[in-house]
Amino acid sequence: MKIHEYQAKQILARYGVAVPLGEVVSRVEDARGVAERLGGGTVVVKAQIHAGGRGKGGGVKLARSPAEAEKVASEILGMTLVTHQTGPEGRVVRKLLIEEGLEVARELYLGLVIDRATGRPVFMASTEGGVEIEVVAAEHPETILKESIDSGAGFQAFQARKLVFGLGLERTQVNEAVRFFSGLYRAFESTDAALAEINPFVVIKDGRLLALDAKMNFDDNALFRHPDIRELRDLNEEDPLEVKASNSGLNYIRLDGNVGCMVNGAGLAMATMDIIQYAGGRPANFLDVGGGASEEQVRKGFEIILGDPNVLAVLINIFGGIMRCDIVANGVVAAAKSLGIKVPVVVRLEGTNVELGQKILRESGLNFTVASGMKDAAEKVVAEART
Numbered sequence: 001m002k003i004h005e006y007q008a009k010q011i012l013a014r015y016g017v018a019v020p021l022g023e024v025v026s027r028v029e030d031a032r033g034v035a036e037r038l039g040g041g042t043v044v045v046k047a048q049i050h051a052g053g054r055g056k057g058g059g060v061k062l063a064r065s066p067a068e069a070e071k072v073a074s075e076i077l078g079m080t081l082v083t084h085q086t087g088p089e090g091r092v093v094r095k096l097l098i099e100e101g102l103e104v105a106r107e108l109y110l111g112l113v114i115d116r117a118t119g120r121p122v123f124m125a126s127t128e129g130g131v132e133i134e135v136v137a138a139e140h141p142e143t144i145l146k147e148s149i150d151s152g153a154g155f156q157a158f159q160a161r162k163l164v165f166g167l168g169l170e171r172t173q174v175n176e177a178v179r180f181f182s183g184l185y186r187a188f189e190s191t192d193a194a195l196a197e198i199n200p201f202v203v204i205k206d207g208r209l210l211a212l213d214a215k216m217n218f219d220d221n222a223l224f225r226h227p228d229i230r231e232l233r234d235l236n237e238e239d240p241l242e243v244k245a246s247n248s249g250l251n252y253i254r255l256d257g258n259v260g261c262m263v264n265g266a267g268l269a270m271a272t273m274d275i276i277q278y279a280g281g282r283p284a285n286f287l288d289v290g291g292g293a294s295e296e297q298v299r300k301g302f303e304i305i306l307g308d309p310n311v312l313a314v315l316i317n318i319f320g321g322i323m324r325c326d327i328v329a330n331g332v333v334a335a336a337k338s339l340g341i342k343v344p345v346v347v348r349l350e351g352t353n354v355e356l357g358q359k360i361l362r363e364s365g366l367n368f369t370v371a372s373g374m375k376d377a378a379e380k381v382v383a384e385a386r387t
Contacts, residue, residue: 001218003232004048006097008214011191011229016183017198019211022099024048031073034098035066042101045072049091050237052132052215053083059093062101069098094236102210107200108167109133110181112188115148123147123155123185125163129200155185173209180209191229192222241307248300250289257282258385260305260314260343262298264289264323272317275374281382284311290323298331302339313344313385315377320351329357333364344369344384348377 003011009019023034035043047059054060059081063069073096082090107129115122125145128136137144145166147159160181164174188196195217202212223230235243245252251266255273259281263269266288273283285308289301305311318328332347348371349357361368369384371377 001220001223001230001233002050002237003216003218003229004050004095004097004234004237005046005214006048006095007232008196008216009211011216012184012187012196012198012211012214015187015190017180017187017211018209019214020099020102022097024095024097025073026077026095028070028074028077031096031098032066032070035063035069038098038100040066043069044099044101045069045076046097046099047076047079047081047093048095048097049081049086049093050234051081051083051085051091053085054081057081057083057086059083073098091237102202102212103205104200104202104212105205106203107212108202109136109197109199110184110201111195111197111199112185112193113195118148120151121149121155121185121188123149123159123163123181125167127167129202131199133197133199149185151189154189155182157182169203169209170207173203173207176209187216191216191226192219193217194219241304244307245287245300245304248297248304250287250297250301250304252288252301252304253286254308255283255285256310257284258310258312259381260284260287260308260311262287262289262301262305262314262316262318264318264328268317268319272315272374272378275378276315276382279375279378279382281378281385284308295327295331295334298328299335299338302332302335302341306339306341306343311343313346313381314341315381316345316347316349317374317377318347318349318351320349320353320357324353325349325351325357326353326360329360332368333360333366336364336366336368344381344387346371346377346381346384348372348374 006024013019042064045061047054061072063072079093080090081093109126109129111124126143128143149155160178164177169177193216197215198211200212202210239254242252259276261272261283263272269286269288276283289297346369358370361370369380
């Protein structure tokens with residue numbers, strides 16, 4: 001789950017991470033009052049959407065007076081902000097973060113993620129702040145400092161000091177930086193975050209260290225332990241089809257292809273998307289209905305897949321273990337009849353009651369294509385999507 005910048009900063013501040021003074025508004029007329037409360041001087045007006053590149057897209061601007069803050073807010077609030085992460089459709093700006101203006105001396109990078117190779121959190125830092133870390137990794141990998149963290153022992157002060165000196169911070173800033181880095185790690189660990197990123201992490205002219213920007217993502221599987229964080233979810237920032245799938249207990253991720261996929265099991269879903277690509281097609285989604293999906297879930301899965309207008313054909317790839325193939329077939333037939341499916345549907349079944357499932361499909365009176373294997377299914381559905 002993703003949250004907004006202002007929400008991430010509120011969480012980080014609770015763990016002792018220093019952030020700029022600021023307030024969130026959702027009405028243009030409130031911007032002037034915030035700017036006045038921040039001293040009446042220069043403020044930064046920042047669009048709040050779940051995407052990076054906001055500045056380049058025109059969603060982050062300076063205002064040098066309360067009157068100008070209100071004018072800038074009127075330009076940004078309500079706009080459709082397009083960045084390299086939103087796609088061409090963009091995101092509507094519904095909230096603004098208005099923060100104190102600061103004189104920045106240096107821009108650095110800090111981040112925490114889980115290293116999938118080791119299963120450990122890894123703390124990353126770089127002198128190349130203010131730009132995408134992916135660009136830094138590709139062009140200047142030598143500038144990225146890493147500290148792998150033993151979850152049992154936690155983030156150690158000596159590790160923080162190594163990062164501090166690697167970033168070239170002043171000796172007078174060491175203790176403050178160690179507290180800052182340790183607070184960031186505590187926030188990451190305590191909230192079951194999947195990502196905690198400060199870009200840029202800045203040194204301002206008076207020597208203080210601040211999180212000028214902040215980004216946090218959380219492990220959905222751990223949200224039951226954090227009802228306060230779960231309440232921060234902004235459905236306006238999520239794909240409506242993904243929200244609908246989540247409410248139905250389905251795992252769905254929308255992609256940019258034209259072959260819809262309904263599969264049981266994440267591993268099989270990944271393999272299905274790979275084989276569609278191998279056959280020359282492009283998957284339109286990842287949809288895992290789960291090992292014990294009911295007929296109703298299969299129907300809801302169909303609704304979600306067909307809610308994407310780019311889908312020109314659907315591949316159903318089910319291994320009947322916990323979920324029997326005849327149950328799947330009945331769900332597919334019921335869904336096709338109730339939804340009036342107009343696109344071609346290719347079905348590959350394997351496992352428990354596979355013969356009965358195939359019989360149900362063939363005798364349904366509907367135009368299903370029953371495939372004999374994954375390769376056959378992929379080739380057939382890609383061909384259907386092209387016609």
